[in-house]
Amino acid sequence: MFELHPAFAATSHALGDLALSHARLQGDARFPWIVLIPRVEGAEELEDLAAGERDVLMDEVLQAGLAARAVAEALGRPAPKLNVGQLGNITAQLHVHVIARRPQDPAWPAPVWGFGTAEPYDPATLEIALAAARRVFGL
């Protein structure tokens, strides 16, 4: 049975379940940032998914890009670039990061992973960000 690793609950906010993945908004107001966790027990690498699941994940990565861009727009910081990463060096459970980037963001052009310290959303901004992302995902 699939169980979400507790590290995700500690660092991000639930958006809801897509066809394959559980979708979350990273709790870092510096970056519009979606995390997808395929609900497949024991999966740690893309190769642990079936081929059909990988194609669904690719579709969900596309959707997550639109969602991250929508969060960026909703926060008044439109982002021209997307970054996608599947790392898992610290939390092994398979997950994919999709982040909307722009040249004015604090980490640009470096990757966001391991960059400085996450800044929590204030409650009102969090609601705006969650709503923008959920609208794109149809959640």
Next chain:
Amino acid sequence: MFELHPAFAATSHALGDLALSHARLQGDARFPWIVLIPRVEGAEELEDLAAGERDVLMDEVLQAGLAARAVAEALGRPAPKLNVGQLGNITAQLHVHVIARRPQDPAWPAPVWGFGTAEPYDPATLEIALAAARRVFGL
């Protein structure tokens, strides 16, 4: 017409052409590292590919993971983990990095992008690495 951005030739070694992507070995002996550049004119984001092309790219990412692991084995540094990243903040032409990682590598657990300075392969080791990767890709 697709033209490879010159930045790739400056930092990596050609492996050959897969169905969709041109495949290269990153010129950094610290990490077994494959770069895939889909041969699609003007593509900068995953959303710039057709759905069928994205599924082929996902298959090629899987193959690149096997190739990166094979390079790691051939160099006597078997790697249990894969990292996959599509960034393009510096070189915009769409490309995907696939890197074989292990806890003993110099950047672990941080991402490899922007970490220290690339260490060129010596010619003999480069031949071993290229041969190992090409064998997996059937090139």
